[in-house]
Amino acid sequence: MTAALESLNIVIGGLAIEVTASDAAFIEMLSGQYGEFVDSETRAAIRLEVDLTDEPVALDADADVQVSREAGIWKLSRGDFDARYDPVRRYGTVRQSANRHSIDSVIRIIHTLTLAQEGGFLLHSASAIRNGHAFLFAGRSGAGKTTLSRHAPGDAYLLSDEVSYVRKSGGVFLAWGTPFTGELGTAGVNCSAPVEALCFLRQATENRLVTVEEPEALRLLLANVLFFANDPELVRQVFESASEFVGAVKTFYLNCTPGDRVWELIR
Amino acid sequence: MSGCYPKRPANLASRVLKGEAIIMNPADSSLFNLNETATAIWLAADGRTTLREIVEREVCPRFEVDSESALRDAEELVQALAAQSILILAEEPGDE
Numbered sequence: 094m095t096a097a098l099e100s101l102n103i104v105i106g107g108l109a110i111e112v113t114a115s116d117a118a119f120i121e122m123l124s125g126q127y128g129e130f131v132d133s134e135t136r137a138a139i140r141l142e143v144d145l146t147d148e149p150v151a152l153d154a155d156a157d158v159q160v161s162r163e164a165g166i167w168k169l170s171r172g173d174f175d176a177r178y179d180p181v182r183r184y185g186t187v188r189q190s191a192n193r194h195s196i197d198s199v200i201r202i203i204h205t206l207t208l209a210q211e212g213g214f215l216l217h218s219a220s221a222i223r224n225g226h227a228f229l230f231a232g233r234s235g236a237g238k239t240t241l242s243r244h245a246p247g248d249a250y251l252l253s254d255e256v257s258y259v260r261k262s263g264g265v266f267l268a269w270g271t272p273f274t275g276e277l278g279t280a281g282v283n284c285s286a287p288v289e290a291l292c293f294l295r296q297a298t299e300n301r302l303v304t305v306e307e308p309e310a311l312r313l314l315l316a317n318v319l320f321f322a323n324d325p326e327l328v329r330q331v332f333e334s335a336s337e338f339v340g341a342v343k344t345f346y347l348n349c350t351p352g353d354r355v356w357e358l359i360r
Numbered sequence: 361m362s363g364c365y366p367k368r369p370a371n372l373a374s375r376v377l378k379g380e381a382i383i384m385n386p387a388d389s390s391l392f393n394l395n396e397t398a399t400a401i402w403l404a405a406d407g408r409t410t411l412r413e414i415v416e417r418e419v420c421p422r423f424e425v426d427s428e429s430a431l432r433d434a435e436e437l438v439q440a441l442a443a444q445s446i447l448i449l450a451e452e453p454g455d456e
Contacts, residue, residue: 307377308393315384315391325386329373332384336375 104132106269111137150175160322209327213260215319220257222250226289227268231317236294239276244353253281290343297348300355310344367407367448407454
């Protein structure tokens with residue numbers, strides 16, 4: 094006798110991934126984690142079947158993430174999960190323990206693979222919508238993404254404090270909300286808007302926007318793009334998308350002080 | 361060296377922005393940034409033109425430098441680019 098399968102649809106950037114497992118408590122935990130990104134009405138474009146196990150899934154529990162393709166099938170692995178994903182069938186399997194972090198990483202990686210082919214990317218950045226325009230705030234850990242997000246004014250819709258979702262649609266780059274959180278621990282709002290500007294955060298003694306020229310912007314952008322696959326063709330596509338992106342949106346250094354006054358520059 | 365035929369490898373991703381080439385090797389995601397002079401040489405490296413011809417045609421008139429010193433700099437440059445696998449140096453001309 095086998096346990097009944099439970100499932101939920103996680104919709105990020107308009108792409109629905111159905112996650113199935115035999116443990117109702119696990120699915121319930123994910124439902125709480127992904128909040129408004131769970132949508133049973135949207136037809137799933139990708140299906141992931143999770144095989145929950147208490148056994149170690151890798152020889153090295155601390156192994157870094159590895160993403161490679163063999164005979165058309167993606168192999169995704171880290172110390173805490175081992176997954177396969179068939180991009181043609183849009184079906185994958187994940188072996189992991191009953192924790193939310195492993196499946197979250199698998200979902201992120203699958204989004205990076207999908208986005209690379211669709212003119213988009215995940216970016217290590219906070220992002221928000223204000224006055225109908227999306228603003229991205231890129232920077233390494235400690236640059237100020239969390240502080241900026243924490244001080245977002247009431248009329249700003251926070252898309253993420255850590256990982257932003259960018260995809261070209263109808264000739265325009267859109268930023269979407271994501272449930273991928275950083276230190277703030279709060280999921281973004283599940284909506285999108287055209288990207289107005291990409292800001293590279295710099296801690297400073299005064300709040301100021303400084304234009305970044307395209308070559309420098311591309312270098313900085315690429316340093317913040319999240320992409321894990323060892324696949325030259327997809328890396329090339331991400332490079333092309335990033336190049337197009339810096340030509341299409343305004344790019345700045347955002348010199349910022351702690352506090353909410355920096356938001357006076359973001360309109 | 362001045363008679364070699366530099367050629368851009370076909371497998372690279374690149375974009376010229378404001379006269380500067382940003383080049384990525386997709387095999388390992390390594391990123392390179394060339395200044396305007398280096399970009400002019402790199403873009404002209406079609407595998408059928410000698411380095412000396414490239415310097416005389418693309419560098420000297422645009423950057424107002426004498427050919428001998430420009431050629432010396434160019435030789436150093438192409439060797440450095442070749443060492444990073446973003447340029448191939450051939451002794452014979454080839455197809456583009």
